[in-house]
Amino acid sequence: MSRKKRSRSSGSNEQLVTIKTRTQHDLEGLQRKKDKKRKGLKSGSRHSSVKVEDARAAAKRKDPRHGSKKPVPLIIEPKKPMTKQERRLTAEQELAMLENDAQLMILLDRIEAGEKLGAGLQKQVDEKLDRIEQLMDQLGLLEEDEPEMDAEAYTKPASDDDLLDKFENMGFDDFDKE
Known part of the structure; x- marks a missing residue:
């Protein structure tokens, strides 16, 4: 065992060993x-990290045109023409299409502004409005105008004397008194 050198000071202040x-x-x-062994990089890290990155990059770089799984038809089949039932729109669809027609709306706005349309445009507007009226009548959406009163009720009396007689003959007693 190694020798310890003695000191003259007391040992009470010394740290305990x-x-x-x-x-x-x-x-x-x-x-x-262990710490010494871990100083450098892992062995083979140069190659292993590149492989992982290459795999990711290859997935991104893959051309989407390659490897399509969609079957390719070998015989071209002629397309079936649409039947009349398929071509014919329902009345509701046609009415909605005509009511939302942008060209018709523009032409109607021009007419309301007082602008005169050419014969062709006016004919087109008239045809579309007639078709809308037909469809509304077919669907029962067309409101009938008030029935016209008899022509005799609106005829002008012959003279002022006839008006006076009519006024005098009115029965005012029938009205409620308030």
Whole structure:
């Protein structure tokens, strides 16, 4: 054992020296050895990281035109022409289409503004409005105008004397008094 040098001062202020056991020395040594081993990069890291990145990049760079799974027809089948039932729109669809027609709306706005349309445009507007009226009548959406009163009820009396007689003959007694 090594010799300790004695000092003249008292030993009460000195730090206590803990003596490590053999197992603690061994554990510290193993820890230092592990740390030394981990100084550099992992072995083969140059190659392994590139492979992972290449796999990701290859997935991104894959051409979408390659490897289509859609079956390719070998015989071209002629397209079936649409039947009249398929071509014919329902009355509601046709009415909605005509009511939302942008060109018709523009022409109607021009007419309301007082602008005169050419014969062709006016004919087109008239045809579309007639078709809208037919469809509304077919669907029962067309409101009938008030029935016209008899022409005799609106005829002008012959003279002022006839008006005076009519006024005098009115029965005012029939009205409720308030």
